[in-house]
Amino acid sequence: MNLPVILNSIDNVLKEIQINEILNINKESQKYGLYLNTAEVEEIIETRNHVLPSYGRVELDMGVISKLIKSLCNSPYISQEDYVSTLNDLQEMFYYLKNETEDKIGDDELIDILMDLFNNSCRGAMELLQGIIEKYGADIRYKNYINDYLLKGEEY
Amino acid sequence: MNLQAIHNIALIKKSNLDPNQYTISLLKEAFRSGLLDKNKIDNIQMQIVLILKDLILRYTKGESTSVTTETAEKLLNSIYYSIDACLSTLENPEESIVLLKTKKIKEIYEEGIKIVKACTAEAKILYDEINACKLDVPLEAYNATLEAIPDFFSNYCVMFFAHDTMADIDYPLLFDNTSIRGIFYIKQYLEKLKIETEFCKLFNDIDIRKILKNYGRICSIDYEKALINIFELLVINSIFSILSGNNGNRLAISNFQYEYLKNMLIGLNTSGIDSLVSQAVNRMINDLGICNPKLINYVEKYKPTFVTRLINALENNSLPNLVITDNEDTLQNNTITFEEGDRMDDDSFRFIVHRLNQCKNTEEKLKLISSSIYSLQDFIDILKSDCLFGEEFVAVFSTLSDMELSVLGKTVFWEELRDNPLNLSSININKKEETAEPDWHLQYIKFIKGLSTDRLKSIISIINAIQ
Numbered sequence: 001m002n003l004p005v006i007l008n009s010i011d012n013v014l015k016e017i018q019i020n021e022i023l024n025i026n027k028e029s030q031k032y033g034l035y036l037n038t039a040e041v042e043e044i045i046e047t048r049n050h051v052l053p054s055y056g057r058v059e060l061d062m063g064v065i066s067k068l069i070k071s072l073c074n075s076p077y078i079s080q081e082d083y084v085s086t087l088n089d090l091q092e093m094f095y096y097l098k099n100e101t102e103d104k105i106g107d108d109e110l111i112d113i114l115m116d117l118f119n120n121s122c123r124g125a126m127e128l129l130q131g132i133i134e135k136y137g138a139d140i141r142y143k144n145y146i147n148d149y150l151l152k153g154e155e156y
Numbered sequence: 157m158n159l160q161a162i163h164n165i166a167l168i169k170k171s172n173l174d175p176n177q178y179t180i181s182l183l184k185e186a187f188r189s190g191l192l193d194k195n196k197i198d199n200i201q202m203q204i205v206l207i208l209k210d211l212i213l214r215y216t217k218g219e220s221t222s223v224t225t226e227t228a229e230k231l232l233n234s235i236y237y238s239i240d241a242c243l244s245t246l247e248n249p250e251e252s253i254v255l256l257k258t259k260k261i262k263e264i265y266e267e268g269i270k271i272v273k274a275c276t277a278e279a280k281i282l283y284d285e286i287n288a289c290k291l292d293v294p295l296e297a298y299n300a301t302l303e304a305i306p307d308f309f310s311n312y313c314v315m316f317f318a319h320d321t322m323a324d325i326d327y328p329l330l331f332d333n334t335s336i337r338g339i340f341y342i343k344q345y346l347e348k349l350k351i352e353t354e355f356c357k358l359f360n361d362i363d364i365r366k367i368l369k370n371y372g373r374i375c376s377i378d379y380e381k382a383l384i385n386i387f388e389l390l391v392i393n394s395i396f397s398i399l400s401g402n403n404g405n406r407l408a409i410s411n412f413q414y415e416y417l418k419n420m421l422i423g424l425n426t427s428g429i430d431s432l433v434s435q436a437v438n439r440m441i442n443d444l445g446i447c448n449p450k451l452i453n454y455v456e457k458y459k460p461t462f463v464t465r466l467i468n469a470l471e472n473n474s475l476p477n478l479v480i481t482d483n484e485d486t487l488q489n490n491t492i493t494f495e496e497g498d499r500m501d502d503d504s505f506r507f508i509v510h511r512l513n514q515c516k517n518t519e520e521k522l523k524l525i526s527s528s529i530y531s532l533q534d535f536i537d538i539l540k541s542d543c544l545f546g547e548e549f550v551a552v553f554s555t556l557s558d559m560e561l562s563v564l565g566k567t568v569f570w571e572e573l574r575d576n577p578l579n580l581s582s583i584n585i586n587k588k589e590e591t592a593e594p595d596w597h598l599q600y601i602k603f604i605k606g607l608s609t610d611r612l613k614s615i616i617s618i619i620n621a622i623q
Contacts, residue, residue: 003225003228003229003232006201006204006205006232007205013198013202014202014205052222053225056224056225056226057222057223057224057225058212058222058223058224058225058227058228059212059221059222059223060205060206060208060209060212060221061209061221063221063222064221064222095222098220098222099224103216103220103223103224106216106219106220107219107220107221107222108219
């Protein structure tokens with residue numbers, strides 16, 4: 001039952017739906033002076049389609065990228081210039097954190113954490129955010145390791 | 157329907173359909189034969205992906221739109237399992253293709269979920285029925301399996317993991333279909349376990365435990381921990397019991413009866429054995445009063461396997477490993493105490509003698525004696541009753557073990573044994589032959605004269621050991 005094979009076979013059909021879904025968000029983001037054209041949307045989708053399998057994940061709608069766009073567009077630290085690259089980086093950070101937190105934190109909460117760090121701790125500096133996210137991921141991994149160890153200790 | 161459609165129908169090869177991936181293999185076959193084009197197949201797959209999208213959201217309780225690839229594949233397997241459940245109920249693959257063409261996949265999927273849920277409910281009922289009359293046997297695999305099945309039902313999730321068969325099922329059935337998955341596997345397992353239990357309940361628990369214990373002794377294994385199918389053991393011994401002259405509900409086979417059985421089977425060709433076993437199976441079904449057609453079919457299905465095992469055992473001289481004998485008469489501490497069974501009443505005895513005189517041949521007489529005479533005194537009375545002649549005595553004595561011959565010898569040589577133990581030199585068999593009375597004593601002496609020296613020595617030593 002090869003999921004990638006099935007998804008590949010309907011890729012063209014899915015892509016059109018996905019592009020339209022994101023283009024629709026322009027209506028909201030334009031209020032903040034931010035806009036994505038079709039080529040940029042295709043680039044974002046391409047990044048997503050590359051990032052998802054590299055993190056061993058499957059997503060069948062544009063829920064995450066849509067929420068990221070809506071959260072990012074009212075940030076004081078984003079401009080049209082770095083809109084696409086920031087979205088691509090945020091996507092990757094999001095799916096990285098999803099794995100590190102072992103799916104224990106919901107999408108909305110995780111996006112809130114990301115945007116809070118982006119806006120407050122990092123003030124839009126992506127390299128700084130990258131470092132914090134990696135440390136955050138390591139901390140969570142360590143906490144999970146300790147919890148698992150303690151749990152196994154209780155079992156014995 | 158046009159000619160092309162009819163031609164297309166003939167192109168569906170059922171051998172290309174995988175019952176465990178029915179929908180996927182059906183789509184491939186339909187595409188290959190031109191019954192479905194790529195657009196339609198893409199459309200079907202798109203509909204399935206949309207179902208998966210919804211399922212992911214349900215699985216994450218709306219918290220996440222993404223899952224790991226492993227989880228997504230499991231959810232997809234579950235979706236296909238339910239779709240398979242619906243399509244598999246149709247008469248033929250062609251009807252399934254019509255349904256795929258005309259109905260929305262979501263409707264087929266939801267119908268499939270209903271079928272899976274119904275199957276789960278039926279399986280639970282089956283389990284309760286089996287558990288209510290489970291066998292009282294100290295078999296770890298049997299008891300552990302029955303304990304594990306409720307855990308399966310507690311954990312089984314029709315929505316997300318319908319295809320999973322996460323259950324510790326160790327007890328081996330005779331005809332388990334391990335190629336299927338999920339609740340359909342569990343249900344077929346329980347259906348067959350129910351049939352086997354029904355058969356096993358025709359015998360009492362004490363006899364079953366005895367068979368298991370003796371099986372462990374013969375195979376030198378700890379039977380409590382072994383993966384033994386109780387049904388098979390009981391069927392085998394019931395058939396052998398009938399072949400050795402007993403009724404089908406008797407499982408115990410003595411060494412005496414084993415010898416008779418062996419002598420009967422050796423020398424028979426394959427068709428002879430097949431015919432004998434067929435008759436025994438029919439007799440078993442009759443004796444046990446089996447009316448359930450499913451149980452009858454189950455037993456009949458086992459028959460060819462049993463015949464093959466029997467033929468192999470005879471060819472490889474391993475019949476003792478197949479026939480589970482009672483181990484009640486072994487030598488211990490060089491002394492034996494023979495316990496006499498209940499004697500027959502006079503009317504019953506006379507009836508047996510009458511029947512013996514009606515028998516057409518020696519084989520019939522042997523069968524009657526082995527199935528009707530259980531006590532030593534009754535046996536001796538039969539020997540005295542003028543219903544056996546000449547070579548018939550030889551045939552009867554030939555079926556006896558050294559033990560049984562020794563017990564008879566105790567009676568024949570009682571005078572010699574009064575003062576001294578018996579030995580080869582103290583027996584003047586020729587002199588004894590001249591004076592032996594009644595006739596069966598003479599026949600006995602003639603018979604043991606024909607035995608090998610070693611065997612005669614063995615019989616004499618047992619005679620001396622019997623109290």
